[in-house]
Amino acid sequence: MPHHDILATPKDLGFTFPAEWFPHRATWLTFPHNEASWQGDKLAKMRPQYFEFIKQISAGEHVGFIANDKNLKQYIIKELNKINVDLSKIEFLIKPTNDAWCRDHGPSFVINKETGQKMIVDWGHNAWGGKYPPYDDDNRTPKAVAVYLNLPIIEPGIIMEGGAVEFNGAGSLLTSKSCLLNLNRNPHLNQQQIEQVLCDFYGIEQILWVEGGIVGDDTDGHIDDTTRFINEDTVVACVESNQSDENFEILNTNLKMLKEMRLTNGKQLNIIELPMPKAVIIDGFRTPGSYANFLICNAGVIVPVFNNPNDQTAINILETAFPNRKVIPLLATEIIWGQGSFHCLSQQEPLI
Template sequence: MPDINTSLTPAELGFGFPAEWFPHRATWLTFPHNEASWQGERLAKMRPQYLAFIKAITQGENVGIIANDENLKTFVSKELDQTGVDLSKIEFVIKPTNDAWCRDHGPSFVVNEKTKEKAIVNWGHNAWGGKYPPYDDDNRTPQAIANYLNLPVFNPGIIMEGGAVEFNGAGSLLTSKSCLLNLNRNPHLNQAQIEEILCQYYGVQQILWVEGGIVGDDTDGHIDDTTRFINEDTVIACVEHDKNDENYKILQTNLQMLKGMRLVNGKQLNIIEIPMPKAVIIDDFRTPGSYANFLICNAGVITPVFNNQNDQIAIDILEKAFPEKKIIPLEATEIIWGQGSFHCLSQQEPLV
């Protein structure tokens, strides 16, 4: 284990959380097996879309798969091979898991770019305010990955989810009040205390707040469904053009807040608006379908699409926004039934 004094904070030691476009060594996933998120036949129906996601990531980096047991590892290996995935790009960690949302329960990797050291921040996980027990196995995931990679671990001692935070790689962190200030996360902490912990453990200098999240999002409003940094001073921001839609008001509120923000260097944000898909309703349930839930990886920008009339509009906007990246649209119509998409399912490990 590297000799790092983890009694100090990452910020005190010169560590920070890299922006998502920082080169990756791997992307980590927790392979879905529990029917709590995709009930009955839906787990099997979503699996081809999930395997296509893995295949796309492996075009540019390794994929670390956290598998519940050896039987699941064997099954997954066979499925990946049949999908045409290069198995040399796959790493497995065998450990019990509860759910699939690795963005929220997985390891948060911080990097010291001067010393080229990497470490893991082990935030607490309580399944989005205790909504989906049990979650104790998922809560042990960061430490298991740290053991596998032989990395030191920082333990902030509070609840935090990766989908709740966005980074520009230049000192700014963007989040939502409806999630991080919710009393079902850290009721003993006020906003100023939460901001201080975020700065210390993510190595950022400022916290920027929007108001809330979209309909169907059971996380209390994760930022990765509404607003995403794509470079140091640019965000993709979801908007709803239908004034009668439930998302219209909250996304307009967020947009106005974004327009008033200033970055560490004093600059305003460059805001690229992207439409919401027309309501993605499955079995009379409005899912949190959003084009903002993309994953920036080495191979490109893996973007969820929903067989929706706004899919191509969103793809065109992202292609202009990422001129040096390939946009990789993948069907997420079965995945989104579980109330999340590609970004929610993944957590990147930076290359140092």
């Protein structure tokens, strides 16, 4: 096993990865500066939408920026001032970065609810199977955050991305076979070995598997574009009603698998079906537009919308699904060109 040299895992020590609706101290983001994800003028175009996202998060918690250098920090401060963001809510960690997808390369925070301790799990990051080198600066991010926050850190020694896993906060983890079992991640491990590492380092009891992900998603099928826990026994699951759409079959397969799942207490999942947007095509490229790539934060649920015929239907469904939280729809029409949205860009730090 990859962690044979670790004497005690987070699970052994009573740590677990809390659900996203657990109160946050902060949300961490790696500020986008590299044109590899948003080429040409697209980086400048996505930034107003990105800053609006920051503004909404900062209404309820701190925002931690991982910024490539001091000049970028000054630029961020200037832009946040323009839109009246409370700078006392903003923190900066200056370190070299490669890309913006903090969900995948950022720190994974596990907590011990009994002792009030917090720890960072430092999963390996290889840019979704080596697709976008270089990624070594991003791979060093969890360690830098641990130093900044003065938190203990532990390395499982395998490749893992935050967008590949969903948690119900009660012992269950939901993921997709197309991503975590892909040979470009951990070819030396089988499904059972991967499950063991996930249970040990996230402090959970069971792994639930759906099949795959949506068209345009270059991560090999991250769960945060298709299926999300919204409470201990409920998921929202993306569905495609148009049978000739490329996403129809895979989302239908996932839905069937979800219906057969049982939680640790033997219960079936409550499944709320969430429509896909009508294909979000930019410059002839089909992006992985999905209403499921929302972020649950202290201020509410920030949902990507796309000036799309299905936007309002999705908002209505999510407002019903989250009766005690404000649903905050934000345009992600420019952000989505980078093949991810609000959840992919952010990683929450629990408050404990």
